[in-house]
Amino acid sequence: MVRRLWSDGVLLAVLIACVWWPLATGGAPGGASKARVDLRSPKYLHYKQEYRRNLLSNGLGVTPPMGWNSWNHFACAVNETIIRETADAMVSTGLSKLGYEYVNIDDCWAEIARDYNGNLVAKNTTFPSGIKALADYVHGKGLKLGIYSDAGYFTCSKTMPGSLRREEQDAKTFASWGIDYLKYDNCNNDGTKPTVRYPIMTRALMKAGRPIFFSLCEWGDLHPALWGAKLGNSWRTTNDISDTWDSIMSRADLNEPYAELARPGGWNDPDMLEIGNGGMMKHEYVVHFSIWAISKAPLLLGCDIRNLDKDTAEIISNKEVIAVNQDSLGIQAKKVRSEGDQEVWAGPLTGYRVAVLLVNRGTYRYTVIAHWDDIGLPLDTVVEARDIWEHKTLKNTFVRNITATVDAHSCKMYILKPVS
Ligand code: GLA
Numbered sequence: 001m002v003r004r005l006w007s008d009g010v011l012l013a014v015l016i017a018c019v020w021w022p023l024a025t026g027g028a029p030g031g032a033s034k035a036r037v038d039l040r041s042p043k044y045l046h047y048k049q050e051y052r053r054n055l056l057s058n059g060l061g062v063t064p065p066m067g068w069n070s071w072n073h074f075a076c077a078v079n080e081t082i083i084r085e086t087a088d089a090m091v092s093t094g095l096s097k098l099g100y101e102y103v104n105i106d107d108c109w110a111e112i113a114r115d116y117n118g119n120l121v122a123k124n125t126t127f128p129s130g131i132k133a134l135a136d137y138v139h140g141k142g143l144k145l146g147i148y149s150d151a152g153y154f155t156c157s158k159t160m161p162g163s164l165r166r167e168e169q170d171a172k173t174f175a176s177w178g179i180d181y182l183k184y185d186n187c188n189n190d191g192t193k194p195t196v197r198y199p200i201m202t203r204a205l206m207k208a209g210r211p212i213f214f215s216l217c218e219w220g221d222l223h224p225a226l227w228g229a230k231l232g233n234s235w236r237t238t239n240d241i242s243d244t245w246d247s248i249m250s251r252a253d254l255n256e257p258y259a260e261l262a263r264p265g266g267w268n269d270p271d272m273l274e275i276g277n278g279g280m281m282k283h284e285y286v287v288h289f290s291i292w293a294i295s296k297a298p299l300l301l302g303c304d305i306r307n308l309d310k311d312t313a314e315i316i317s318n319k320e321v322i323a324v325n326q327d328s329l330g331i332q333a334k335k336v337r338s339e340g341d342q343e344v345w346a347g348p349l350t351g352y353r354v355a356v357l358l359v360n361r362g363t364y365r366y367t368v369i370a371h372w373d374d375i376g377l378p379l380d381t382v383v384e385a386r387d388i389w390e391h392k393t394l395k396n397t398f399v400r401n402i403t404a405t406v407d408a409h410s411c412k413m414y415i416l417k418p419v420s
Contacts, residue, residue: 056205056206058211058233061213061264063330065234065267066098066102067181071272072243072273080134090103099322100299101144104145104148104300108160109123109126131147131177146179149184150189151197152187168204174205184216195222198232199231219239237269238250243278248284255297259295264328267297268295268332272301274302275289276301276316282311284410289321290389290411294325294345299325321413327349328350341366353417355416359411361409362409363409366405379399381399384419385415388413
């Protein structure tokens with residue numbers, strides 16, 4: 001609200017400066033008359049529109065991005081062979097057909113020193129062929145290449161430079177290499193607010209001549225959900241995830257209050273997936289994937305997809321769960337009810353359908369109930385329920401509520417479709 005008042009105040013000041021003042025002082029185009037100015041007149045609408053213009057209009061992220069990122073599994077041990085083989089695996093495993101398209105290099109890909117002209121240089125020992133060659137390779141597979149930089153002087157690993165004060169130059173470099181996605185971190189900055197530093201890169205990317213998905217990695221410090229949509233296609237709402245039950249559930253909780261601020265073109269990002277990294281049980285990874293999917297989070301795999309085990313492949317390839325994430329309505333689900341360790345998450349889908357997730361965070365089996373008045377269905381609606389982990393449409397129809405017995409650290413996920 002304060003922000004709104006503030007921005008409206010600035011808008012008014014801009015309008016006064018640009019419109020009223022020249023008119024009042026006789027400098028108006030078309031005459032020196034001191035006629036009253038109606039700021040609501042369509043004549044002046046473009047000033048308002050110009051001021052409110054979204055800095056980012058790249059048309060990307062209409063549904064949450066899907067792909068892979070090197071950090072969760074490889075951290076700084078990433079190299080061009082891993083990236084090439086990951087691109088190969090994305091295709092050979094069938095993941096690319098399911099919508100996974102971005103292959104994203106995280107931190108540690110560059111030399112600590114820029115070249116003679118101040119350009120970023122790929123690290124010679126790990127990326128000897130250079131990033132352009134890698135982009136060509138990845139594009140040749142029908143995929144997209146992402147890269148990482150930082151709105152500071154150095155990235156978080158401190159092994160390479162950040163882009164602060166080099167935004168235009170670096171954005172041009174990325175575009176010239178054929179980069180499709182930029183994750184932009186927040187370490188080692190100059191102490192100014194992210195709302196000062198991030199827009200500079202947004203503008204630089206818009207000028208760089210190539211649509212580049214812009215992922216703001218500000219860790220949720222300054223509530224980027226409140227300002228991120230004008231600057232980026234996604235914004236981290238949390239600090240770093242790790243491969244534990246507590247970590248994924250707390251990240252889910254931190255991300256959830258911002259649900260209403262997600263929309264096609266700009267998504268809340270509770271961090272990348274840990275499925276397949278070995279720290280959790282299969283049913284816990286199922287909860288992880290389900291919450292990320294229903295929350296319209298970016299589905300960026302974080303395991304070694306060159307060596308997928310059967311359980312991991314099954315989870316990340318679940319077409320019906322992916323379809324919930326990619327539903328064109330683009331509305332992030334909310335946690336509509338929690339009683340102790342039992343939670344109901346729900347969100348609307350196209351076709352008057354509702355995605356419902358019953359989660360048991362506790363260590364005993366429990367019955368979880370989703371009531372229609374909690375999940376946004378008129379009370380007398382009769383629905384058909386599709387269990388999208390069992391891939392079965394339940395025999396009975398349901399009215400008023402749906403109930404399931406849910407094991408410890410497990411979930412049930414349904415799509416409810418009205419039949420009356
Ligand atoms: C930060 C980010 C992580 C990762 C590392 C790399 O911690 O939040 O996702 O990019 O930096 O150093």
